[in-house]
Amino acid sequence: MTRERIIAATSKVLAEKGYDATTLREISREAQAAPGLVHYYFGGKDQLLVEVLQEAGQRFNQTMKLLVQEVPADQALDAFLTKLYERVGQEPNVYRLRYESFSLGLHNPLIEPKVRERLAQRREEIGSVMAKVLESDTKGSAIDPNTLASLLLPLFDGLALQKIMDPTFDLDASYQLLARMLHSLLSHAGE
Amino acid sequence: MTRERIIAATSKVLAEKGYDATTLREISREAQAAPGLVHYYFGGKDQLLVEVLQEAGQRFNQTMKLLVQEVPADQALDAFLTKLYERVGQEPNVYRLRYESFSLGLHNPLIEPKVRERLAQRREEIGSVMAKVLESDTKGSAIDPNTLASLLLPLFDGLALQKIMDPTFDLDASYQLLARMLHSLLSHAGE
Amino acid sequence: MTRERIIAATSKVLAEKGYDATTLREISREAQAAPGLVHYYFGGKDQLLVEVLQEAGQRFNQTMKLLVQEVPADQALDAFLTKLYERVGQEPNVYRLRYESFSLGLHNPLIEPKVRERLAQRREEIGSVMAKVLESDTKGSAIDPNTLASLLLPLFDGLALQKIMDPTFDLDASYQLLARMLHSLLSHAGE
Amino acid sequence: MTRERIIAATSKVLAEKGYDATTLREISREAQAAPGLVHYYFGGKDQLLVEVLQEAGQRFNQTMKLLVQEVPADQALDAFLTKLYERVGQEPNVYRLRYESFSLGLHNPLIEPKVRERLAQRREEIGSVMAKVLESDTKGSAIDPNTLASLLLPLFDGLALQKIMDPTFDLDASYQLLARMLHSLLSHAGE
C-alpha cells in the first residue's frame, strides 16, 4: 500500500522535476511516507527511480501493444495513427517519463541497454503492424516493414516532444500529412 | 582564453554527464582552471551551463542553415537528406547537447521558451527548403511546406536519438526510405 | 536535546565571535553535532542566529521584568538600580548578545523592526517602574515617567557597554552618581 | 587621489553594510578603482577597514573637542548639550561608524584597546568640560567631574543608538529632561 503510494509519488515528481532534481524528501512528502522507507523498499534512490522508469516504459509498450490489437485489420493504418495521435495530447506525463528515460539512458551506461532494448521491442511491434498493412495493401511491395517502423517510432516520439514543448504545435496537421505520405507510399510502392 | 577553455570543457562534460551530473569541479579540472573562475566569468553554474547550451543550440541552427544553402537547387531534396544523414554519424556530441537542451527545457520554465523558439526557427528553415523543393517539383501541390517541416524536424531528431542510443541502428535504410516517401509524396501530390 | 545543544553552542560562539564571524562549523563542533543539523532544525545559518538572538532578547526583557516585580515598592528606585548594576557584572554574555542584536538590527532591515520593538517594550517597562516611583515620591511632579525611561534605558545599555569594553571602568561610581541624580531630581521636581 | 576615493567609499559602505558584509569588490566599485589597489595602498581588507574606523573615531573625538571649545564658559552646560543633540540628528553615519567600531572592538582583541582608549579619552574631555561647569556653578560640590563624564558619555552614545534605530524616538524630550536633571543635581549638589 505504502509501496504503491511511493511509486505513484515518484512518477509524479519525476515527470515534473526530472531525474536529478527529484529528491527523496519530496517523494516521501508527496507519498506521505517516512524518508527511510524508500531504502526499506527499494534499496536507494537510484533503484527506486530506475524501477519506476522501467515500469513506466513497460507499461508504455504494453499499452501501445494493446492499443494496436484492438484495431480491425482493414482500417489498420488510419486507426493506428489516430490512436497514437490521441494519446499524445491526453497523457503528456507518460511521454515526459519516456523522455526522462531516454535522458537517463543517454548518460547512464547501466540503464542504456534497457532503454535500447525497449526501443527495439517497440520498433518490432510497429513493424508487425506495418507488415499487416503492407500485406493487405500492396502487391509485391519492396518496402520492409521494419525499416518503415524504424522511421515511424522516432517520428512519433519526435512529434510528441514537439507537442509537449510547444502546446501550439499543430500535431493534427502533422498526423494528417503523415497519413497522406503513408498512403501515397503504399499505393505506389511497387512502381 | 581561459574563458574559452571553460566553455569547451563544459561542452564536453555536459555531453557526457548531462546537466545535473556536471560538476564545476570536473569542469575546472578539464579546463585546468580554478573553480572560482566559473563564477568570475559566468556568475554561477546555471548561467554557464545555460549559456553553453544556448550557444550550442545557435551553432546547431546556424550550421544547418549554411549546410542547406550550399546545396544546388536542382538536387535539393536528396542532397539535403544526405547532409543531415552524414551529420548525425559524425558529430554525436552535437546531438547529445541538443537533447540535453531539450531535457533542460522540459523541466526548467525559464529555458523552455528559448528551446521552443529554436525549434520553431528550425522548422521554418526546413520549411523554406521544402518550399523550394515543392515549387520546382510539383504542379499545384496541396502540400504546405511548413507542415512538411513540422514532420521532418521531429523525424530527424528522433532518428538521431535512435542512432545515438543504438549504434547498430540502420540510419542509412531509414533515410533511404524517407527519401522514397518524400519523392512518392511529391510526385503524386496533386492527385 | 541536540537542538538545545546547538542553541547553547550558538549563544556561546555568537557572544564571542559576533554574527558574521560565527561559522556553522564552529557551532557544530561546539555542540558536537553534524553540520547538516543546523539546516535540519533551523533551515539555515541566518534563521538559527536570528532565532537565538531573538530568544536571548526576549529572555533579557523577561528577566528584567521579573527582576523589577520582586522589588518592594517603598525602596523601588534604589533596589532597581542595584539589581541592574549587579546584572551587568555577572552576566557579560547577556549584554554581548544584546549588542550583537543591536549590531544586526543596524544593518539588517528585516531584523531592525524587531529590535526596535524590543527597545520600545523595554522602555515601557522601565516607564511603569518609574511611574510608581514618581507617584510615591513626589507631589505634583511634572516629570513624565516614559521620558525618564527613555533616558534610563540607553544609559543602562551605554554603561554596560563601557564596562564590557573596559573592565576597569568604575561602574559602581556611575551608578551611585546616577542614584544621587535621580533622588535630586525627584525631590525637587516640583520646583 | 584614488586613495582618498577608496577611503570615502569604504566609510560609506562600512556604515551601510557593517564590517563583515563590506567587500573589497563593492568598495572598489564604489570608488571606481581596481580591486588590487586596496592591497597596494593599505595592505589588505582588515588594515583598510581598521584604518578607516580609527580615523573616523579620531575625527569624531576631534570634532567633539572643537565643538566644546567654541562654547562660551558661562553657558557651557546647555550649549554643550544642544550641540550634541544637533549632531546626532544631522550625521547618523558618524554614529553608525562609531557603533561599527564598538562592534569590532567587542570581538577583535587587537582593536579593543584602541577603542577603549578612545572612550577613555572622550570621557576625559567631557570630564574637563564638566569640571568647568561644576566650578562655576557650585560651592564645594562633592561631585567628581570624571564620574559625571562616565555617566554622560554612555548616555550620549546610548541615546544616539536609540535615535538611529527608531527615528520616531523623541530625542528632544530626553535631552531636555537630561538638562533638567543636571541643573537639579548641580544646584543641590552640596546638600
Place this chain on the structure above:
DNA sequence: GATGAATGAGGATTCATTCAT
C-alpha cells in the same frame, strides 16, 4: 602608479543514507 585576470581556501547548503527505536 594602476589593472584585473586568476587563485584557492573556507563557507553555507543539500541530500542520500543509516540506524536506534
Place this chain on the structure above:
DNA sequence: GATGAATGAATCCTCATTCAT
C-alpha cells in the same frame, strides 16, 4: 513494518589576495 533524527560527503559559491603586465 515503519519512523525520523542524525550523519557527512559533496556541491556551489564568495571573497580576500596575488601577480604579470
